Amino acid sequence: MEPIQFLKKLINENGNSDTLKEHLEILSAQLSRIENKVQDLETENAELKKRLNEQKNRTESFASNQHHSSHCGHCGSALLKKTESSDSPSFSEAGIKDTTYQCSACGEKVAF
Numbered sequence: 001m002e003p004i005q006f007l008k009k010l011i012n013e014n015g016n017s018d019t020l021k022e023h024l025e026i027l028s029a030q031l032s033r034i035e036n037k038v039q040d041l042e043t044e045n046a047e048l049k050k051r052l053n054e055q056k057n058r059t060e061s062f063a064s065n066q067h068h069s070s071h072c073g074h075c076g077s078a079l080l081k082k083t084e085s086s087d088s089p090s091f092s093e094a095g096i097k098d099t100t101y102q103c104s105a106c107g108e109k110v111a112f
């Protein structure tokens with residue numbers, strides 16, 4: 001029940017001032033708990049926004065690195081031949097694809 005509706009209900013049901021004082025204290029304690037909860041949620045929300053932003057930066061960095069890391073991870077050769085391309089399981093929402101290459105120097109398959 002909303003705190004204000006709760007207070008109105010209490011006033012209607014119990015009209016004397018001692019009871020009202022007691023109920024106002026209960027209400028005050030409830031408001032305090034709600035304020036603490038809001039504070040906790042605001043803190044958590046700020047932390048989640050920060051993490052989302054960091055993740056976004058990592059995704060953008062990963063995407064831009066994709067165009068530059070075109071060397072074989074096994075022998076270091078730049079002689080890579082594209083063999084296949086598929087949606088990245090980790091970054092498909094960002095439109096990033098995993099591309100597989102075959103190294104012409106050592107024959108190993110390399111995925112970016």
Ligand SMILES: [Zn+2]
Pocket residue numbers: 072073074075076077103104105106107108
């Ligand atoms: Zn190689």
